[in-house]
Amino acid sequence: MTVFSSRAFDKHEQVVFCSDPDTGLRAIIAVHSTALGPAVGGCRFWDYLSAHAHAPADVAEARADEDAIFDVLRLSRGMSYKNAMAGLRLGGGKAVIMGDPAELASPALFHAFGRHIQRLSGTYLTAEDVGTSPAFMTEIAKTTDYVTGLEDGEFATGDPSPQTAIGVFHGIKAAVGYKLGRSDLAGVRVAIQGVGHVGGGVARHLHDAGATLIVADVNQRNIERLTADVPAEVVSPQAIHTVDAEVFAPCALGGGINDRTIPQIKAQVIAGAANNQLENERVHGEALRRRGILYAPDYVINAGGIISVETEALKEPLDEAARHAKVTNIANTLREVFQKADAEDRPTGLVANEIAERRIADARQSRLEAAE
Numbered sequence: 001m002t003v004f005s006s007r008a009f010d011k012h013e014q015v016v017f018c019s020d021p022d023t024g025l026r027a028i029i030a031v032h033s034t035a036l037g038p039a040v041g042g043c044r045f046w047d048y049l050s051a052h053a054h055a056p057a058d059v060a061e062a063r064a065d066e067d068a069i070f071d072v073l074r075l076s077r078g079m080s081y082k083n084a085m086a087g088l089r090l091g092g093g094k095a096v097i098m099g100d101p102a103e104l105a106s107p108a109l110f111h112a113f114g115r116h117i118q119r120l121s122g123t124y125l126t127a128e129d130v131g132t133s134p135a136f137m138t139e140i141a142k143t144t145d146y147v148t149g150l151e152d153g154e155f156a157t158g159d160p161s162p163q164t165a166i167g168v169f170h171g172i173k174a175a176v177g178y179k180l181g182r183s184d185l186a187g188v189r190v191a192i193q194g195v196g197h198v199g200g201g202v203a204r205h206l207h208d209a210g211a212t213l214i215v216a217d218v219n220q221r222n223i224e225r226l227t228a229d230v231p232a233e234v235v236s237p238q239a240i241h242t243v244d245a246e247v248f249a250p251c252a253l254g255g256g257i258n259d260r261t262i263p264q265i266k267a268q269v270i271a272g273a274a275n276n277q278l279e280n281e282r283v284h285g286e287a288l289r290r291r292g293i294l295y296a297p298d299y300v301i302n303a304g305g306i307i308s309v310e311t312e313a314l315k316e317p318l319d320e321a322a323r324h325a326k327v328t329n330i331a332n333t334l335r336e337v338f339q340k341a342d343a344e345d346r347p348t349g350l351v352a353n354e355i356a357e358r359r360i361a362d363a364r365q366s367r368l369e370a371a372e
Contacts, residue, residue, distance in 0.1 A: 020112035030076035031093040035364040039093030041079035042129025047100040081356035082299035114143030148309035160305030165201025167304025174331035179294040186210035189245035194252030216240035250274040271296035285347030297352040
């Protein structure tokens with residue numbers, strides 16, 4: 001597979017492969033679109049090789065590289081759509097660092113990665129994602145000006161995870177209201193897959209709103225932290241999508257909604273923080289529609305984090321009230337998507353895609369006309 005032949009390529013503007021032998025850095029930066037503004041999206045630090053541990057070394061490495069390319073391209077496009085649907089002045093991009101962060105993460109590696117970002121001169125700005133943290137962003141910021149989600153600095157907005165959790169919570173409320181006709185969440189059973197930084201925050205908001213929680217996580221420490229102060233039924237990660245609940249909230253890695261899992265899902269609503277929840281968005285979005293399951297498009301409901309750092313990316317003072325209003329407006333955006341999808345009898349994900357693509361295309365056309 002080549003980058004251009006990947007089904008996730010989808011007209012990316014730029015894909016950059018980064019290497020630093022001294023630190024072991026192997027990374028990919030993907031810029032999908034800058035039509036709406038500089039491309040902003042998190043940096044994922046992930047061991048893609050672990051999924052192919054039983055294959056011969058050369059085969060495993062090739063497959064891991066393909067997985068990383070597919071992942072960064074799909075995530076990058078998702079950021080373009082996410083920023084467009086949130087009404088932000090930002091384009092879409094993403095980065096992945098390949099390897100186990102427990103083994104490779106070091107200040108020197110992040111400094112090397114920052115130097116690669118700096119060479120792009122502001123085309124791409126990075127942020128926290130799976131496997132990275134605000135502390136890692138602080139190290140990256142030592143060698144590049146193009147970092148968001150920092151804890152300190154003139155325009156710092158801090159860890160975006162709490163804002164993502166708030167947005168997902170309001171999105172779940174909107175989806176439950178639309179599908180079930182409920183004005184509150186009291187007694188609503190929500191199955192949460194992944195209770196880390198974002199999923200754990202979502203769980204706490206849901207608990208405060210009176211929801212009943214069923215949770216799962218591959219990391220037992222995440223379960224222990226949550227259940228220390230939030231009552232929840234704990235099930236295995238392999239069973240969480242099958243439990244009897246009104247809402248299934250995927251808040252871990254993507255691809256969990258697929259041919260195998262869809263027939264097992266009992267929930268009437270799927271609304272969670274994970275990126276790229278549908279393994280194949282066209283096929284599985286339609287499968288959910290046929291089953292009468294309301295799907296909240298992932299990049300719409302989980303936009304709270306990128307909304308949070310918009311002002312930081314654009315070097316503008318943070319207005320807390322305006323940020324909160326944009327994050328909670330995720331609920332209204334979802335309702336518009338739900339209504340349009342119902343009116344046209346089409347999957348919610350495809351409807352959201354078309355709205356985002358139209359906004360990006362309009363912005364690109366405006367730029368071309370301004371340059372003439």
